[in-house]
Amino acid sequence: MKTLIKRLTRLSLVWQVTIVFSLIMIIPAIVITTSYFEIVRDNLLEEANKKVQENLKKLDSNINSNISNMNSALNQLVFSQEFQYYLNPENNLSTHEKNYYVYSVQNELLNIRYVYTNKFNRLVIYSSNKQIDEYFDWSYHIERLYDRDYYSEIMQSSSEHIYGNVRVYDRTLGNLVNYEELENKEELVLPIYQKISDIRTKECIGLIEVDMTISKLVDSSELLNQNSDVKYLIFDRNQKLVFASDDKSMREFASIKFPKKSGASDITVGDADYLIAYDRDDITGLTRVAVMDKKKILASTSGVDTLLLLIAILSIVFIIVFTNVAARIFFRKLKEIDKMITHIESGRFDVRIKVDGVNEISRISESFNHMAERLQGLLISMVQKEKAQKEAEIHALQAQINPHFLYNTLENMRMQCEIDEYYVVANELANLGDLMRYSLHWESPKVKISEELNNIEQYIEIMRMRFNKRLIFQMDCPENLRNIMIPKLILQPLVENCFTHGFKDSIPPWNIFVNVSMPENKLIITVEDNGKGMGNERLEEICECIAENKTIYNKSKSKNSIGIINVNQRVGMICPAGSGMQIESEQNVGTKITLTIVVELGVQNGGEEDV
Incomplete structure (x- = not known):
């Protein structure tokens, strides 16, 4: 380090200034370039975070809309039929009643199929009344559910409207729509149940179930068409991954957990970093997730860093060249300035430097000329001030006599009034004298509040003499x-x-x-x-x-x-x-x-x- 400094001092002043100022300018340039790159990166991540949040809202909207359709269909069926009568095994149904029930339900199911075309996988009615025959596509005896794992979940719920946990579609019972894919793999569905209870005993006498596959519930095809960079995941109430918009995501994200009900965070899966936003629905227990790959988000910055590096190199070259040229031009005046400073030191304040141009050295030359003028003016001003100060001291001594004379005159008048027994006038003259002393005595611009209030009281006493x-x-x-x-x-x-x-x-x-x-x-x-x-x-x-x-x-x-x-x-x-x-x-x-x-x-x- 000492060797470098020694070599630097051997260079000409122009190159010393060039090197020092170049270093001073280059460091901020590097900092600014790096900061700009970070700002670009942060802005991309911020925009990506907004995009993930927006897509999560779209995913929530799709799911909520489909769940609303399921509930609407369920309510439409419940409100259109007298299930509490027909499903009760204690009621003896006539052939006419049974035929009417079957016709009425089938007709309503046709209406639902027409209104909600290809929306649901299954809408079935389970009955405790064995007088009602089973129909493959919509009517079963409730005892068929006794050996199902989810039956106890339904019966233990105190609610009559139940959102079941995601489960594998049961192909042994009827379908509203025949989906070929359901025959080839275990498709996951979200079931919603409506209990039918006896009005008198409150016991469950029947059950209505509507199912929708998770893929149909999510309806992610439209979302993927809008933004293919975002992946969508669905986790059930046990935080088990039940849906992913692609098979690779199904394997990658199966193990992630969510500590809160909703939020956004960065996660690492394997060697990849992802930005996720998630939200858990309290009713269905489903956790909806939108995911973006950070690598894809930041891919657009690969060209930015190269461009910034090129700009930084060009800036360094320009700074060095510009500083060297400017230093050579500016230092021409240094010898002239040094000569004029010598004149100032010898007491000659009438010297001036010829100013040309608007650069830093020219401004220094102007400042030097102003300094010389001010020094010359200060010398003249000091002489004038000494003269004025002496005159002011004389006037001050004279001014002290006038108030003193007035105080003495008022005091003489007050004493004469007391002698002549004009006590009211004497008191007011005393107050007037105090007011004059207070007004003319300015040792400090500040006084106590008590002194100001006392001055007001004296002024009021004088005014009372009149009013x-x-x-x-x-x-x-x-x-x-x-x-x-x-x-x-x-x-x-x-x-x-x-x-x-x-x-x-x-x-x-x-x-x-x-x-x-x-x-x-x-x-x-x-x-x-x-x-x-x-x-x-x-x-x-x-x-x-x-x-x-x-x-x-x-x-x-x-x-x-x-x-x-x-x-x-x-x-x-x-x-x-x-x-x-x-x-x-x-x-x-x-x-x-x-x-x-x-x-x-x-x-x-x-x-x-x-x-």
């Missing part, structure tokens, strides 16, 4: 909130608005209510009055000005109102995100202004929680 008992002021602030720090002078302008706008042209008494609360970490301060309020149009205009931080124009006074906007701007600048102002008003009812201030509980300021 006396016509003014009703209420304030509610829990003790545990009084030490929270908030922006200074954000409440007095809102209370002042009650007098300048709210109570103008309105009939007393005038109520002002200030409330402070803090649900969770938000401090809520409301200032509410019962003044004249405002209409919806004026309210929307003010809210729009607040949202856009624009000055509110007062039409009645033909001037701009800045109090509310000033408060909103200072809350937005000083307080955390989420703080703000909201105004509610109703004509001739009053106005309510709500300040929401987010309180950062973890920040401390002299022991008090800060906004």
